[in-house]
Amino acid sequence: MQLPIPDFFDKARMGEVWKVDYAARAKDARKYALQHDLKPASASTERISLLLIDVQNTFCIPGFELFVGGRSGKGAVEDNLRLCEFIYRNLGRITHITATMDTHLAQQIFHPIFFVDAEGNHPVPYTDIHADELQSGKWTFNPALAPQFGIAPDYGQQMMLHYAEALEKKGKYALTIWPYHAMLGGIGHALVPAVEEAIFFHSQARIAQPDFEIKGNKPFTENYSVIGPEVLTGPMGEVLGVRSQKYVRHLQEVDKLYIAGQAKSHCVAWTVQDLLDDILATDPELAKKVYLLEDCSSPVVVPGVVDHTDAANEAYIRFAEAGMRIVKSADKV
Numbered sequence: 001m002q003l004p005i006p007d008f009f010d011k012a013r014m015g016e017v018w019k020v021d022y023a024a025r026a027k028d029a030r031k032y033a034l035q036h037d038l039k040p041a042s043a044s045t046e047r048i049s050l051l052l053i054d055v056q057n058t059f060c061i062p063g064f065e066l067f068v069g070g071r072s073g074k075g076a077v078e079d080n081l082r083l084c085e086f087i088y089r090n091l092g093r094i095t096h097i098t099a100t101m102d103t104h105l106a107q108q109i110f111h112p113i114f115f116v117d118a119e120g121n122h123p124v125p126y127t128d129i130h131a132d133e134l135q136s137g138k139w140t141f142n143p144a145l146a147p148q149f150g151i152a153p154d155y156g157q158q159m160m161l162h163y164a165e166a167l168e169k170k171g172k173y174a175l176t177i178w179p180y181h182a183m184l185g186g187i188g189h190a191l192v193p194a195v196e197e198a199i200f201f202h203s204q205a206r207i208a209q210p211d212f213e214i215k216g217n218k219p220f221t222e223n224y225s226v227i228g229p230e231v232l233t234g235p236m237g238e239v240l241g242v243r244s245q246k247y248v249r250h251l252q253e254v255d256k257l258y259i260a261g262q263a264k265s266h267c268v269a270w271t272v273q274d275l276l277d278d279i280l281a282t283d284p285e286l287a288k289k290v291y292l293l294e295d296c297s298s299p300v301v302v303p304g305v306v307d308h309t310d311a312a313n314e315a316y317i318r319f320a321e322a323g324m325r326i327v328k329s330a331d332k333v
Contacts, residue, residue: 047255055195056101094206101189102216104180117138251275256289260297
């Protein structure tokens with residue numbers, strides 16, 4: 001049974017940053033739970049989990065660094081409105097929520113400071129850096145960063161070339177330079193207030209502790225997927241990041257896993273792809289437990305620069321062919 005949207009929910013503030021009133025929401029949640037006879041999540045016989053990918057200000061609030069507007073220009077704001085309503089309407093059904101958080105420092109491989117050209121200029125955001133450009137010297141590892149990482153500048157360049165070649169062998173996107181975003185300690189790193197409020201309300205009404213998963217804080221690899229980094233090892237076999245089996249194990253423990261978040265073309269698609277790879281290596285039938293909330297995710301679109309809509313749609317077709325369910329937020333859970 002779907003539940004009513006709580007009175008405090010203000011859809012007009014979906015695209016704004018504001019302070020969640022935890023004390024008021026905790027009080028509201030206790031009242032709401034009594035009114036609708038909600039039991040603790042631990043008492044539920046069916047385990048329904050919700051995985052939210054990077055629903056953070058940096059991606060979801062207009063005017064922030066990497067706002068995911070999709071082709072409509074309002075993508076993430078509209079997605080999060082539907083997402084919040086999905087959580088509230090299905091409060092009695094959802095037993096667990098995990099929110100991943102893209103987490104960055106200034107000096108990482110996908111930020112401008114990591115590379116320089118012959119004149120010492122950094123690449124502008126949305127520049128793709130290819131292996132042949134590293135071989136020719138068009139772009140080089142910023143030698144000023146070498147001391148803090150305990151490497152020689154030449155080896156830094158060797159690492160960059162190894163990384164770009166590894167990406168090309170995998171057939172994914174090239175190494176992309178992004179604007180500084182999701183900076184640890186900054187307001188862009190925080191969850192969107194309306195979604196954070198819904199997660200907190202669920203935790204109080206269902207007595208269910210949410211999980212928050214940090215990803216993307218390794219200096220020498222991108223980490224679009226929460227399951228693992230884009231490249232695992234450096235040219236000398238050094239560990240750049242570790243792939244996690246946490247989510248396929250979680251899938252084995254639940255009856256349904258719903259996935260939503262930003263961006264559909266990047267962190268969502270690559271998380272789902274990594275999960276699918278683990279599913280196929282474990283038990284292909286697990287794919288049927290995965291439900292993708294298609295209307296709660298949007299692709300990266302930068303008008304006049306890039307449009308990843310088609311790539312995102314093609315990825316979702318692959319996921320459906322593997323047995324995953326493509327659903328809408330208004331569908332019955």
